[in-house]
Amino acid sequence: MFVRGLKRKCFDGEEDIEGTLAGIKAIPSYNLQRQSLLDMSLVKLQLCHMLVEPNLCRSVLIANTVRQIQEEMTQDGTWQMINTQSTGQACLDRLVSTDILCRSSREQAEGKHVPGYSAFNKDFEGDQAQDSSETMSTASSVQAPRNLQSNVWEMENPQENKGNFQKSLDQIFETLENKSPNSVEDLFSEVDNSYYDLDTMLTGMMSNTKMGHCDGLETFSSPTTPASNSNCKSDLNELDHIVEILVES
C-alpha cells in the first residue's frame, strides 16, 4: 500500500498544513514534513553561488534550522547514525555534484526560481514529490533529489531513507571541499567518509583550519578520499592551495 495514495486528499489551500489529516496519521505527517524541511535545508546549504560569497546570515539561519531538526529527531529517536553507503549510487552522486558545481551561478539562480509559493500551499505530502522535484531539478541533479523524494515515501524502508540523507551529506562535503565560504583554511579541511554526524557537517562548512599545512598536502596526495577527486573545480583549487602554501612558507 502506498503511503502516497493514503494521504492524498482534496486540500483547501487556506487550511493550515498541520491541520490536514488530523487524527488519521498525524505523527508520520509531521515526520514527513520535518524530513522534507531537513532535505530542503541541506540542499539550500549546498547550492551556494559559485562566484560570489554566500550570504553568511542566510547560511547561519539555515544551519540553525537544520540543527533544530536534528535535535528534535535525536530526541524522537528517529535520527540514526549512517553506516554504509552503496558505492554505485555514490559514484552517480559525485557526477551529479560535479554537474551542480560546474554550472554558473546565474544558471542555478534562474533555474532555481520557483513559479509560485503556492506549490507548497497544497497538500504537503501529496504534491510534494512533483513540486519539490521542480525545485530540485533546477539544481540539475536529476538522480539524487528524485531518489531523495521518492524514498521519503517509503516509510517501511528506513535504511534507504537514511542512505539518501547520506547522499545529500556527501554532496555538501564535496561542495564544502571545493569552496571556501569564509576562509582559505576551509579548503584544507579533510573530508572523511565516515563523517555522517550533522554537527561535523556543519563544522565543515563553518570552521577555520583544523589542520596544518602538512596535513593539507597529505589530503591532496591521498587518492583515497573519493569526493575530492571528482569535481571539475578541484584542480583549480588545488593549484590555489599549493600557491597559498608556497606563498606563506
Next chain:
Amino acid sequence: FSGAGGGNDIQWCFSQVKGAVDDDVAEADIISTVEFNHSGELLATGDKGGRVVIFQQEQENKTQSHSRGEYNVYSTFQSHEPEFDYLKSLEIEEKINKIRWLPQKNAAQFLLSTNDKTIKLWKISERDKRPEGYNLKEEDGRYRDPTTVTTLRVPVFRPMDLMVEASPRRIFANAHTYHINSISINSDYETYLSADDLRINLWHLEITDRSFNIVDIKPANMEELTEVITAAEFHPNSCNTFVYSSSKGTIRLCDMRASALCDRHSKLFEEPEDPSNRSFFSEIISSISDVKFSHSGRYMMTRDYLSVKIWDLNMENRPVETYQVHEYLRSKLCSLYENDCIFDKFECCWNGSDRQVSFSSTHTIVMTGSYNNFFRMFDRNTKRDITLEASRENNKPRTVLKPRKVCASGKRKKDEISVDSLDFNKKILHTAWHPKENIIAVATTNNLYIFQDKMN
C-alpha cells in the same frame, strides 16, 4: 488613514516614478538603497550595478502652490566597481548596500556609500562658473604664443551651464572580512561605524588607513557560530552610544566609554518567544533586518520578517508597540522558506522629526515595505494603519492613492487581494521619508516612486 479619520490623516498622492518602464528588469538596475539628505533637497539611490543616482528637488514654484518641487536627476556616478578576491576566488559585488549623507557644512555635499567590503566618501560639488580671459591661454586651453600678447587683462568668472561633479575623497578599505550591512554616522560628525556579519568598526572620516574594532562576535571556533550581526546604528544624540541587531532577534546597546571592545552590552533588548507560535521558522522570522532610532533618541524601531516593533530604550524585556506588517504570511512560511523569500531584508523608517501631519497635531508614523509592491504605514498616535501600492497604474499626479487590503482567509471582498495572488517577486525593501515634509520615496525592484500628501 483608513478614511475614517477627519482632516488629520494624510492623503497620499502619486507624484513621480523614476526608472525603466519595461517589466524585464536588468539586474544592475535593481535599487538597493534609498536615502534623503538632511534637508530633504537631495534623494540618493544606490543600485546593484554599483551606481549612485542623486535627485534634486526643484525649488518650489510660487505660482503652483498645490504641489511641491519635483525631483530630477542631479548627479549619476559609478561608486563601486566589481572586484575579484584572488585569495578566495570569489567576486566582490559592486552592489551599493547603504548610502548615508553627511550634514552639509559648505557648498559641497558629502555622502558615504558602501558595498560588501569598501566604504567611500564622495564629494558632490557644483560648478556653475568658470574663469575666462586668461592672458596666456586661449579659451579652449591651448597656450598662446607669448609674443602675440600685446595687452594684459584680468580673468573674470563667467556663468556656465551647471555641472555636478562627484569625486571620491576617501576610500575606507580592507577592514572587513565579512559583508558590510550597515554604516552609521556619529552625531559628532567626525566618526562613523561600519558593521559586517561579525564585526563593527569605528572610523574617523579623515583617516582611511586605520579603523578601530569595537564589536567582534566571531567565535574562536567557527563551528560555534549561530548568530550574526544584521544592522547597527549610532544614537542620534549620544556620540558614545550605538546599537546592533542580530539574526536571533536581539538588539544590544553599547557604550563606547565602557571599554575599547564593546563585547559586553550595556543593554540587551529581547522579547520572549511566544510558545504558541513556535515553529522551525521561529528563529528565521525573528531575525532583525533593520534597526532605526527615533529622531529624539528615546525609542528605536526594529523590523523582523512579519512585524515592526517599537522599543523604549528604558525597557529591555519587551517592545512597547508591535505592528503586524503581513501576518497572513505566517501560515505560508514553509513556502517562503522554499523560495528564499523568508530571508528578504525589509527596512523601515520614521517620519521626519517634529513635523506636523495636520494643522493641529504631530504624529509619529513608521513605514515599511511588503510584497506585491505594497507598503505599510502605522500611525503610533491613532493606532491606525494603511496599506498602499506602488504601481504605475495610479500614476496621475495628485490622485489620492487607494488603500489596499489583503484577504487572509474566508470570502474575499471586492477590491481585496487574496494571499495566493500576491506577487512575491515584487518586494519593497527600501523606503525613505523626507526629513521635513510629507514626501516619501518608495523603491520597487527597479523603480523609484515618490509620493506626497495632498496639499489643498
